[in-house]
Amino acid sequence: MKTRLACLLALPPLLFLGVFYFYPLLSIFSMSFGIEGFGDTGGISRLVHTDYYARVLWFTTWQAGLSTLLTLVLALPCAWVFAHFDFKGKALIQSLTTVPFVLPTVVTAAAFRALLGTGGLANSALMHLFDLTLPPIRIDQTVWFFLMAHVFYNYTVVLRIVGGFWARLPENLTEAARMLGASGINVFFRITLPLLMPAIMAASLLVFVFCFTSFGVVLILGGPRLATVEVEIYRQAVHLFNLPMAAALSVIQILFTFGLMALYTRFERRAAVSVMPSPGGNALPRPRTRIDRMVVGAGILFLMLLLGTPLLALIVSSLLTETGVGLTYYLGLLENKAQSILYVSPLAAMVNSVGFALAATLMALILGWFSAAFLARPRGRTAAFFDPVFMLPLSTSAVTLGFGFIVALDEPPLNLRTSFLLPAIAHALVAFPFVIRSLLPAWRSIPHTLREAAAMLGASPWRVWQTVDWPILSRALLAGAVFAFAISMGEFGATSFVARPQTPTMPLAIFRFLGHPGAMNYGQAMAMSCLLMITTAAGFVLLEKIRSVPGDF
Amino acid sequence: MMKKIVMVLSLMVFWAATVSAAGNKPFVTLMTHDSFAVSQDLITKFEARYGATLKILKSGSTGAALNQAILSRNNPLADVFYGVDNSFMSRALRADIFDAYASPLLAKIPDRLKLDPQNRLLPVSFGDVCLNYDKNWFAGKQLAPPRGLEDLIRSEYRGLTVVQNPATSSPGLAFLLTTIGKFGEDGYLDYWKQLRANDVYISTGWSDAYYGQFTRAKGGTRPIVVSYASSPPAEVYYSKDKPEVSPTAAVLAPLSAFRQIQFTGVIKGTRKPELARNLVDFMLSPEFQQDIPLQMWCFPADPTATLPDVFRKHTRQAKDPVVLSPEAIENGREDWIEAWTDVVLR
Numbered sequence: 001m002k003t004r005l006a007c008l009l010a011l012p013p014l015l016f017l018g019v020f021y022f023y024p025l026l027s028i029f030s031m032s033f034g035i036e037g038f039g040d041t042g043g044i045s046r047l048v049h050t051d052y053y054a055r056v057l058w059f060t061t062w063q064a065g066l067s068t069l070l071t072l073v074l075a076l077p078c079a080w081v082f083a084h085f086d087f088k089g090k091a092l093i094q095s096l097t098t099v100p101f102v103l104p105t106v107v108t109a110a111a112f113r114a115l116l117g118t119g120g121l122a123n124s125a126l127m128h129l130f131d132l133t134l135p136p137i138r139i140d141q142t143v144w145f146f147l148m149a150h151v152f153y154n155y156t157v158v159l160r161i162v163g164g165f166w167a168r169l170p171e172n173l174t175e176a177a178r179m180l181g182a183s184g185i186n187v188f189f190r191i192t193l194p195l196l197m198p199a200i201m202a203a204s205l206l207v208f209v210f211c212f213t214s215f216g217v218v219l220i221l222g223g224p225r226l227a228t229v230e231v232e233i234y235r236q237a238v239h240l241f242n243l244p245m246a247a248a249l250s251v252i253q254i255l256f257t258f259g260l261m262a263l264y265t266r267f268e269r270r271a272a273v274s275v276m277p278s279p280g281g282n283a284l285p286r287p288r289t290r291i292d293r294m295v296v297g298a299g300i301l302f303l304m305l306l307l308g309t310p311l312l313a314l315i316v317s318s319l320l321t322e323t324g325v326g327l328t329y330y331l332g333l334l335e336n337k338a339q340s341i342l343y344v345s346p347l348a349a350m351v352n353s354v355g356f357a358l359a360a361t362l363m364a365l366i367l368g369w370f371s372a373a374f375l376a377r378p379r380g381r382t383a384a385f386f387d388p389v390f391m392l393p394l395s396t397s398a399v400t401l402g403f404g405f406i407v408a409l410d411e412p413p414l415n416l417r418t419s420f421l422l423p424a425i426a427h428a429l430v431a432f433p434f435v436i437r438s439l440l441p442a443w444r445s446i447p448h449t450l451r452e453a454a455a456m457l458g459a460s461p462w463r464v465w466q467t468v469d470w471p472i473l474s475r476a477l478l479a480g481a482v483f484a485f486a487i488s489m490g491e492f493g494a495t496s497f498v499a500r501p502q503t504p505t506m507p508l509a510i511f512r513f514l515g516h517p518g519a520m521n522y523g524q525a526m527a528m529s530c531l532l533m534i535t536t537a538a539g540f541v542l543l544e545k546i547r548s549v550p551g552d553f
Numbered sequence: 554m555m556k557k558i559v560m561v562l563s564l565m566v567f568w569a570a571t572v573s574a575a576g577n578k579p580f581v582t583l584m585t586h587d588s589f590a591v592s593q594d595l596i597t598k599f600e601a602r603y604g605a606t607l608k609i610l611k612s613g614s615t616g617a618a619l620n621q622a623i624l625s626r627n628n629p630l631a632d633v634f635y636g637v638d639n640s641f642m643s644r645a646l647r648a649d650i651f652d653a654y655a656s657p658l659l660a661k662i663p664d665r666l667k668l669d670p671q672n673r674l675l676p677v678s679f680g681d682v683c684l685n686y687d688k689n690w691f692a693g694k695q696l697a698p699p700r701g702l703e704d705l706i707r708s709e710y711r712g713l714t715v716v717q718n719p720a721t722s723s724p725g726l727a728f729l730l731t732t733i734g735k736f737g738e739d740g741y742l743d744y745w746k747q748l749r750a751n752d753v754y755i756s757t758g759w760s761d762a763y764y765g766q767f768t769r770a771k772g773g774t775r776p777i778v779v780s781y782a783s784s785p786p787a788e789v790y791y792s793k794d795k796p797e798v799s800p801t802a803a804v805l806a807p808l809s810a811f812r813q814i815q816f817t818g819v820i821k822g823t824r825k826p827e828l829a830r831n832l833v834d835f836m837l838s839p840e841f842q843q844d845i846p847l848q849m850w851c852f853p854a855d856p857t858a859t860l861p862d863v864f865r866k867h868t869r870q871a872k873d874p875v876v877l878s879p880e881a882i883e884n885g886r887e888d889w890i891e892a893w894t895d896v897v898l899r
Binding site for chain 1: 562582587591592595612616624625630718721755757758759763764765770772773774784789791848886887
């Protein structure tokens with residue numbers, strides 16, 4: 001009885017996936033594989049006749065693995081700092097780390113090039129300082145350039161998921177170990193790390209899958225010699241219109257990530273340890289000693305260098321006009337110079353972006369909540385199967401899914417192809433795996449005994465939920481909401497392949513500016529990017545505010 | 554907390570209502586790529602004249618938009634499509650998604666732009682993809698700017714050029730087609746080999762090249778870029794202080810540019826054939842034709858349309874652009890790109 005009830009929890013997300021993921025995907029696959037005769041099915045033989053695609057798959061895998069590893073190594077120390085100290089501006093800095101998430105690839109690339117490109121700031125400074133004739137930093141169009149960008153984008157995933165979890169780890173275990181004479185390193189590797197494992201793994205999975213399906217970053221910063229599976233799918237589907245090949249590659253991509261995630265799920269379930277967490281988070285100390293201050297300072301400085309400088313470069317480009325520093329580009333945004341129907345006032349773009357993002361966030365939170373509630377049950381065999389299923393949308397090629405929408409959602413009651421809801425749905429599809437991964441480690445860490453004790457003491461189920469579950473989960477839910485919001489603001493996933501009526505968003509406005517020559521266009525693209533960053537950060541603050549009074553209903 | 558949630562939710566409902574609001578008037582839908590643009594008052598005129606609302610459905614890049622139109626052919630998303638170009642034309646015609654319509658306004662359009670004798674696709678505008686260079690850079694270095702494709706492989710021009718990858722970019726493909734038109738199918742790879750030896754930079758797309766590598770961009774180091782004949786006037790138009798001369802120039806010598814012709818067509822299966830034809834006529838009308846340059850930064854198909862000053866002053870059309878038939882392009886595209894990739898990237 002209880003199990004059956006629990007399975008009901010899986011119903012909403014499965015229904016959603018069925019209609020907006022599996023149905024479109026199967027439609028486009030069945031169309032591609034010959035039923036209607038698009039392209040040449042025989043072309044698929046190329047898949048096995050050359051080793052090109054095997055190499056693409058191998059490259060995609062190792063770059064995603066390396067990106068994940070780099071992000072982890074660079075983000076864990078800062079996660080520790082954020083989990084152990086309270087300091088001025090902490091909330092703001094944490095919000096800012098998530099801002100890179102929303103920046104269009106072209107814009108990020110521009111920022112990175114302005115700093116580290118052949119003619120960038122770092123090179124000009126070095127050439128000037130040491131009287132060099134050739135730029136010393138030459139990482140443009142190399143693996144290193146896009147690996148850096150992957151770290152730039154994904155840093156926040158590790159910081160938020162691991163940092164949030166770390167802050168709630170009870171101190172008594174580590175203190176006890178230390179009292180018993182264990183060294184600091186020993187305590188970390190034998191106690192802290194195992195306890196952190198679920199969160200680290202959840203974050204790693206998200207980063208890995210994200211980098212695995214990386215498209216623009218690899219293309220633009222990595223150069224034309226490097227291609228991920230996603231890039232190949234796009235090329236086959238859009239440029240060559242070889243749908244059988246695109247579909248075959250999509251299937252490979254999906255099966256491959258599904259296999260990896262199934263493996264991962266087994267590990268993760270084994271790694272989950274329930275500990276008595278400190279519900280409100282440990283009351284964090286301010287850095288008092290000189291060493292504390294230095295550690296916190298170093299952490300912030302590192303964040304500023306890694307994430308802050310590219311963002312700063314964008315702000316500078318938006319203010320530095322042809323005739324000196326000024327607001328010319330921002331004012332230009334307000335002016336419909338060509339009287340074009342496609343002019344978007346920055347306010348309208350902002351309202352549309354936020355509207356889509358809130359709608360997508362709401363959907364993602366509801367779906368993610370149900371999924372996590374279902375998956376968090378101990379020893380559920382069905383859950384072990386469905387966990388990777390819920391992650392699939394994140395690892396599916398955007399163009400495949402986008403074309404699937406066109407083919408599948410064309411008849412009432414699902415005639416959504418031109419509905420304004422479709423972009424929000426597409427965003428929610430990509431975002432709800434983030435909500436699941438944010439929620440699960442927290443959910444699994446709640447000890448049963450805690451709930452049972454509360455119930456035994458006479459608390460109603462509602463009261464148990466309110467006093468035990470909610471305080472622990474709300475923080476994780478917030479992290480999930482922040483990711484969902486950011487994903488939608490940045491227009492991830494299939495939306496770029498969804499036809500849409502005149503509801504222009506901020507990223508679309510940026511692309512429009514970057515489509516024509518001229519200093520004003522470039523400047524306005526930068527100005528719009530800065531507005532996008534500010535709006536996103538404001539959205540995070542809003543989300544934080546909504547959560548901030550726990551148990552107030 | 555409940556209050557705040559209710560507030561956010563009601564704001565969202567309000568937003569959804571404004572976004573999805575639709576009038577009772579009949580409407581006609583134009584499916585197009587992301588670079589489509591037109592003046593507001595022209596739309597108003599069209600809507601007043603025909604008593605219908607015009608919906609514009611943007612669907613990504615040219616290739617992505619066309620593919621979506623093809624995929625939805627059993628249940629069309631729109632009544633009219635704008636933006637098929639000659640490199641995708643053959644695909645569109647093979648998929649048989651357009652109805653023939655011999656608009657009376659075609660009479661004014663030169664025959665060399667009409668590539669479909671059955672008039673399923675009608676030419677509306679065209680752009681010349683060609684080399685652009687940074688005038689100041691060449692003046693400063695006292696080096697003569699390039700006059701044609703041959704110059705790019707000379708040693709003085711080593712490391713000066715950025716072109717787009719034809720596998721991922723439409724001007725990139727156009728430039729590859731230019732080299733095929735100029736040097737022939739036997740000679741173009743040889744040219745690219747030399748270009749590679751001369752340190753050409755391959756970028757992913759136009760924005761990435763123009764705003765990333767071209768010397769006009771911040772931190773850019775290459776003064777020659779593949780762009781459009783309309784880019785020099787755009788540089789003037791989109792500059793705060795409107796210089797007398799454009800900072801860039803286009804190389805328009807014979808056989809050094811590729812003409813991308815953009816076509817429109819009535820989508821097969823439309824339920825509003827009458828309105829759809831009206832919309833096609835509207836796009837070929839003098840008002841719309843004259844609106845094209847400053848909105849979409851390409852040339853109107855109708856040669857009698859008046860060009861804006863900024864165009865007349867700062868650019869010309871390519872004299873003798875490369876001509877390849879749409880069939881030849883569709884048949885050759887995959888192999889050409891593959892061969893190009895082998896020679897230039899591997």
